[in-house]
Amino acid sequence: MKLNLGLPLIGLALLMACKNKGTETSERTVFLDKAGMDTTVNPGDNFFEYANGKWMKNTVIPDDQSGWGSFYTLYEDNLKKLKGIIEDAEKSNSAKGSIQQKVGDYYASGMDTTTIEKLGAEPLKPVLAKIDAAKNYQELVSLLAELAKTDEAGLLGLNVGADEKNSVKNIASFYQSGLSLPEKDYYFKTDSASKAARAGFVTYASTLFKLTGVDTATATKNANAILALETEIAKSHRSPQELRDPQKNYNKMSLAQLSQLAPNLNVPALFNAMKIKTDSVNVGQPDYFKTLSALLASQPLDVWKTKFKYNYMSRNAGLLSKAFVDASFNFNKIFNGQKKQSERWKRLVSGIDANLGDLLGQLYVEKYFTPEAKQRMDELVNNLQKVFATRIDKLDWMSAETKAKATEKLNIFLKKIGYTTKWKNFDDVTINKGDYLGNARSARTHSYNEMINKVGKPVDKTEWGMTPPTVNAYYNPTFNEIVFPAGILQFPFFDANADDAINYGAIGAVIGHEMTHGFDDQGRQYDAVGNMKDWWTKADADKFKVKADKVAAMYSGFTLLDNQHVNGNLTLGENLADIGGLAIAYDAFKLTEQGKEATKKIDGFTPDQRFFLSFAQVWRIKDRDENMRVRIKVDPHSPEMFRVNGPVYSMEAFYKAFNIPKTAKMYIAPENRLGVW
Template sequence: MTTRSILLSAAASLLAIATASPALADHHEEAASAEASADHAEIGAWGVDLDARDMSVDPGDDFYEYAGGTWMANTEMPGDRSRYGSFDILRERSEQQVHDILNDLAADPASAGPMGQKVGDFYASWMDTDAIEARGLAPAQPYLDRIAAVSDRDGLLELFGTVGYASPVGVGVLPNPADPTQWIAAAGQAGLGMPNRDYYLEEGEEYDAFRSAYRDYIVQISELAGLDDPAGRADRIIALETQLAETQWEPARQRDMQQIMNPMNRDQLAELAPQFDWTDWLAGMGFGEVGTIIAAETTAITAAGELLESVPLDTWKEYLTFHFLSDNAPYLPQAFDQANFNFFTATLRDTPEQRDRWKRGVELVNNNMGEAIGQIYVQRHYPPEAERQMTELIANLRASLHERIENSDWMDEATRTEALRKLTAFEPRIGHPEEWIDYSSLEIDRGDLLGNVMRARQFAFDLDLERLPDPVDRGLWGMNPQTVNAYYNPLLNQITFPAAILQPPFFDPNADPAVNYGAIGGVIGHEIGHGFDDQGRQFDGSGVFRDWWSEATAAQFEERSGRLGAQYDSYEPIPGVNINGSLTMGENIGDLGGLEMAYGAYRRYVAEHGEPPVIDGLTGDQRFFLAWAQVWRGLIRDNALRERLLTDPHSPGEYRTNGVVPNIDAWYEAFDVGPDDAMYIPPEERVRIW
């Protein structure tokens, strides 16, 4: 994870009920056919796959299994996937849509003008495996020669600051938390080969096996490159990375804005880690005019500096050589690519099959020239009706949260006023950016895959440097329109929903409104909720990092969020491995607050349009909660789940359903859940934040 993404994520991711209980039947006297709700919903008749349910499971005992158990039991995990669920299925759809665009451009690049030519050539350079094999290691040799030529620590630092080379400390650009209208540079821990510090430090047979496989991988990469002493190199590299891991911060601590917000001038940086010679090092990267740098994981930066001095120069060069080859293995001959897959995907995530090359090519071009493709994607796949309905839905979500904040019995007036001011200032962005990135200066060569990748990385870095002296452009997007995801940026108080996520099962213009409110409404509410989670709440409506909470109200928030954390700490997805309630706190608050917010928004819709009919034996409220569960259903491999529990601030899908709904009173009424049900939580113990 880059320093920028760390800061943003810190500051800063769907018969039993048909025979409803008498109480439910009393509330909904009229029944209706599915066709009365939506004639052309893409999933089922009105937006939910009813056949996915496991009707042998009581919804109050395991709502996740009830809502999607049959689907999960009958769905085979694709061999090239480490997890597979609603998000992944929709991503496959977007992937195919982009593939069609790329095929058109590769076949006739000039038809879409110079930009189409670049995109088509980039994709073609990936797909031409014969050319990649024929060139062997020649494309990488100039970069390896730069490492070999390093003769002192100044030369080593120069490579640490060069795009495309590994470094124990990363530097990036983001809006300044003290003044989000301006950019600032930030530095933080980096440089490990395995997913995070725990893979080097955790005890147990599983982690011993990962470490052994990593050593074998380093040996294999070294042998493929014809390097001397592969086994010795592997031992020295792992020893170095283990020393780094021992000093790096755990993921939960990296989320703590109070700890990672450490703005420093050059003198303070020199005191923190003098070995980096900050003035020259930053100037070499292009940050020479930047007076203040945010130092995130301070003690890890200090330790990295000490290792820079104590570890032999030749070991650092071996480290850089391995990481360059490993990081770029997919763009080298097939033997390198296969070795990389065998370790990072087959071993670490239990995934037996490499993804089809065209799918990986789609990902590559999306990551490097995404907005060039996005312009075409929006023209083909983003209907205006989606934006109209989303605008109405977001308005109801904002009104719902406004009402909740106004009626909160644990906030004092001063804090409530600031919270409402922040909600008023909040900016939703839907579909696509208004202005697009200009890739005209990016050189793409149809016969030079590795060169294309390296130039694209440099282009992205240079783009940040060009923006650094200017005011922050609020129109910039951090995701492509064809990305199936969404995000909240606390520094700009914005949520962003790309066009690709506005498709079933998240959103369908022809679905039952209860489904859209329970699915995309809950996801939008989740993103809005990040502005008021344990870290996002520390930013005001302008995105400034400051404490606008009274001491008493902050204590109330922490008590409530602490109880939510304790709930998640108790969940054990893998025997002996629990969810980390601190690491996942922000996302869990987002899920709980977002679904509460979405339910309030849905009831506002109902108040305006009238109580919905019963459809297929299901009330509107039942359809709302089923839609949320349908979004999160999925399969995941054991090692992929293990990695997620160690590194991911999101809880596994099962707990994004079962960890949330038992805290919401309306769910109990909708499904007639009582004290005899396994998921029942007494009213006084339910967590209510937003």
């Protein structure tokens, strides 16, 4: 479980906008967008609109995007920079097996549309033939093991990581899978959006079958059969909110117990084929595996074969001819609202980051990440850590006993900034210019083997869960670590030339956010060394829950679109992190020279006003309705307006900074303000 910042666009980063190696970018001198503000809005009525209103009104989302805003523009600009790195690698004529050869030839294979179009569905046929040849579900289960090695099974969610109750040792964890729609309710609800999603799925699945030579009637029959099967599978799934309970998701069992739970999976043979050598595993959602086992025996073999074929085709649709790519795009736009596909080279750059992350990452940081940026981040992180410790010490609702343990956990945070100190080895990955699908499958096989080889072995805490160019950050409770990839260390989050108000309001709030995750409703269930363990007194835990429930209730009252409510329980952890993170960042800012100044203005704003405006403009995002509807159902992060307004209206410093009267629409009386940490 990793608790990330939750950027609406998780991908590659823009380069630092100041003094980067290998760039001639001029230094930025203006850090707030005054033109994008709507100063006709009272900041006490809607601070997000005050800070971003004109920008929100005037911005048109590009046709190839599901939303637009600072993160999206950073992502787009960075893709161009990364494209340059990759094209240089492609032209380098480097030795076979080198970083440049693998990165460059992977890109070349994906850009060779002539070969890809000529091949059509041919690359799929060997595996489709294997599925056809299965004589019973037992043989399909054997094939499931084979497809898992290339991440094409679609039925066995699998991850290997620290055992949550023995965090020094890795364990294989299995989790619910098998669905094509975003979450279980899409299979049962009768609203127009859910019906459209199911109809879109049938169209998509039938198109994939037709592209492999199946007649229209049979293709439609197959698609409807898969939808019916997935509906049965969905009955066993936990909801996104339920999946936030780490205790319920920890169900360690022996192989004999798993065999008893899911007898038709033939666990000993399955694990042998998957190269999993262990005497116990964690089964996150046992009901799913019990149901999967029963359905394997009760559903017709031909239905399962169509499901296997669909999973395989859908997983690879983006790597095939234009007809497959278009089918995949048309299905996914139901949920993201994009009107047209992004350019092919952009998709390829993203794919290389996903499949060969540490190879591309090495080239990225060598050219663009400065030691100065890391040094400044080290200072910021350490400052916020000290402030958080002080805040814990001053809590009036927590006992000295629990405070001591909370402080211990905070003080031993593992802090990772920029990029890994131990690059992964990709020697077993073979990249050929003429085999785009084969290259992707080779990279997936590498990832699988790397993962499986960790089972039962000691945890390596030098590992990173994100690639260096990623625009995001995360907290990992089993490592008790906070992680900030190089990609996020750039404007609007961070700029070495910016005043402290800007940096503390932006990257400072991000740092505080990730620190607070160690103490949110999920993170607080893990101790200082990363074990899921109750280290709280009962009285303190009860007081925490009362405060957390108030946060959940307030956010559940927020609405958007056609009166769609935010799910305050689903978003609770992120809301706690947003509120706590901003408060911690503000306290740290007040220790700086600028923070001690009350009236010295820049661009017409006091230091405190700049701090809050910097925070608000970081979250300047405009989503398509389709994308937002899915986010409300499945995303543990609140929509951006509430990520801004929820925290600021809980802080007395905000009210003072903007002279907010008690008559303001969003004024919260001091006794009702949200705050845990």
